[in-house]
Amino acid sequence: MVRGKDIAAILAIVCGVSLIGNWIAVNIDPIKALPGMLILGLISLLGWWLSAILPWKLPSIVYISLIGILFTTPWTPGSEWILSHTNNANFLALCTPILAYAGISIAKDLDQFAKMSWKIAIVAMFVLSGTFIGSCIIAHVMLKITGKI
């Protein structure tokens, strides 16, 4: 299992990589984006720690997402300060390193990916259409029930 010290070190490395990606992607220099990235790192660490010590077994992202939301609601004191920094860390720039690790990791499964090929495209189309139609139906029915249309 990965220990807390490792998590902190890995988060620090990924923060560093993201800072450089962020610099190229949205032209915000690493010094300026550092506080925001540190805040995101600390939220992650706090969430991981909660998932490790709390008795019920939930993925750490549940806590991390909750802490991220609680820190930045309009009713949270100091949320504007936090946001002024985290806004410097671009969402898409944070995705790039993750997909780089994912690419390295999934290369060994390429044959299995090849096996899915066109099938996954069909399934994905059903997934997209299913969500869209589902939302349409529920929204339409609810708008009728609440008398808005």
Add this chain to the structure above:
Amino acid sequence: MASNKDTADKPRFLDPKLHLVVLGIVVISELIRQRRFTIGPGVVLLLPMLYALVLGVLTTPRFLKITNEEQVKTSSPLITISVMLLVAKLGTVVGPSLKQIASAGLPLVLQEFGMLFCPLLAMPVAVALGLGREAVGATYSICREGAIAITGQVYGLDSPEGRGTLGTYIFGTLFGAIYMGLFAGLIASLGWFHPWAVGMACGVGSASMMSASAGAVAAALPEASADVLAFAAASNLLTNVDSVWSDLFLALPLANFTYRFWCKVFGKKAYPPSTPK
């Protein structure tokens, strides 16, 4: 080399070469930048993260041999950890918008449950096509970044479920905007649903899917275009808020249930869930 012996059974998470390779991939991917191609009525969007995925694959022993087998294995838990930063960022995007969401009204909130139609509608297709546990990963959600985080933590991304989620994710990233644009425009022109309802449905996916589908619907229903765009944006905001929670606690259990159900119907073997390494 004594240090190698000490770490033989423990992955070398801090291996500097691995992280330098990733840094190199990130720099190259961001330098290439976003590219969009117009094909017919829609747009194909290429994002740096997609190049990063491809470049990552290319560094492995099978291709350019820049990374070795051990680094390939080490990368898997690193995804789970790097995803934490992204989820933290998502949280900080959601927090400030809570006030608007609270005032959005019941229909807007409830239509979010439309995402439960994914495992209902797409699962029989996935199982019939012969997908195994990939079917669960591919159909429990519309598979944006939050779903990668969930699949990564619950099953591991290098599992069948992970392949399914990545499959839908990659399709959605590449063709999501163009497909949703076409599909939403078609549904809007059929006139089965009120334009407001169609507008809300446009917000179910990523921001680029929302823009493409709302644009197509607004073009199909010009008299309602302002409302359509407003409802689409509000619904997209709401999707960001609830998707981590509803995917994990509602859609994923439902997908596991429908997977077992359809395996039985089609007489296929239902495999047990994977566990992350």
